[in-house]
Amino acid sequence: MNKFQRKTLFDHRIAIVVLALVFTTTSAQSKEDFECPTDAGNGNFADPVTCRRFYQCVDGYPYLNRCPSGLYFDDIQKFCTFKDEARCGPIATTVSPATEAPLDLALKCDLSECELPYCYCSKDGTFIPKDLAAEDIPQMILLTFDGAVNHNNYDHYMRVLDGRYANPNGCPIRGTFFISHEYSNYQQIQNLSHAGNEIAVETISLQQGLQDKGYEEWVGEMIGMREILRYFSNVSNSEVNGMRAPFLKPGRNTQYKVVEDFGFIYDSSIVVPSNKIPVWPYTLDYKIPHECKSGTCPSRQFPGVWEVPLNTHYVESFEGGVCPYLDQCVLHNHDADEVLEWLQEDFSRYYEQNKAPYMMAFHTNWFQIKELEQGLHKFIEWASQLPDVWFVTTTQALQWMTDPKRNKELAAFEAWDCRKPQTNTQRPCNLGNKCALSFKLGNITDTRYMETCQDCPNKYPWLGDSEGSGIPGRDNYIYQSKEPAPNEESESETTK
């Protein structure tokens, strides 16, 4: 069988082949029999035999891994999660048709044309803005948290962000939340926003396959989520600057058109494969300076739109694998000190080279495993002692990039100074409303609980009805741009 045949047969036959072998071999041998799909690149793949195990493919070699006890591998989200929430694999993936031309619609970076603050690019994406020397600039660390915020994770997030760790200017460290709607607690989100954390959007529904959907769907998901945050967490539209596509599957040109049309400043959905030197954020004025593994990156230029890419995490031995989200690397069999060492090695690739922002992207499940959470605290404690390390929000990182400052100028850098008002979000109420709301999905009606400092809506807010009015399809978002400064009240929504 030649390589091509093996590849095309993979989806249909490999499950049966591996299943048959497992009965006659030990698991150590079956590991060698699992073949990493050649067309899918590095990543985690379901073990066809059991939902408790999965393979991590690194440069074509499969590493067998086990989920922590009680957790199962979810083949859609590609990490271990609670047994009753996990979707066991292998789940056949349909390769999306190439509906748009590949990345050659955009031109190569032209340094003579591309100037800060509006444009930033470099030959291979790894250069420091304004040609500053690495020893003169800060090492930024971006903590990002994806998905719903609620009682399961809020206290864990607060333990990182409650002020116990500070930046060199004495301000508490801050993070960025890419919020999805279902199960979110809007009083808690309001508190995070009021404290100076950045609120950005993922989507309302976290639907699968959004990368292949059209403009209307992306508008409904992204702008609807931004509206929900405005109604129920008092976060004004002008403070929601960023978005992240579910499952890091960007929506080709369609998603970026929405980013552009509705005044977002950046997207953070594109993964950089395991580069030896990490890539800095760039604007989409030119071709993306690295391989696009998801296959759904934008193919044309979007001048002035920033991409804050996710450089993959890994250590030299590839122990734990290669992952854009830290919880997708397999570190749960490590103790807290080993997690610390792993993070330190990964971080040193940035700190000792070009000091590209070190993005630590998490889902809630990192915080469900004590060793991982403790390892993270040890890492933050260690890193926050370094004189040139700053934990900033994604927008604060871009504020630095558009106006790069040397270390000695940072004490007076307003964008990072918490003594300046950093948000319009009001202080949240002490006791929120706990709303029990009916929620209709298809022909099933369910109840969802939602906490907010606002009055309870009639229905659970959802696509097309972000206010929860109970009138389906009520929202009608119209084109808007964020420059010049928007008029909050009239900017984004009219009722039909």
Ligand SMILES: *[C@@H]1O[C@H](CO)[C@@H](O)[C@H](O)[C@H]1NC(C)=O
């Ligand atoms: C908001 O955060 C502060 C500390 O930052 C805490 O004291 C307060 O209880 C929080 N309020 C809510 C509603 O979570």
Ligand SMILES: *[C@@H]1O[C@H](CO)[C@@H](O)[C@H](O)[C@H]1NC(C)=O
């Ligand atoms: C936030 O709350 C204040 C006080 O209730 C209100 O005046 C303001 O319009 C609200 N902002 C948003 C974006 O809803």
Ligand SMILES: *[C@@H]1O[C@H](CO)[C@@H](O)[C@H](O)[C@H]1NC(C)=O
């Ligand atoms: C609800 O929808 C499912 C699938 O769409 C269908 O099989 C079922 O019969 C429907 N139930 C009712 C009561 O309509």
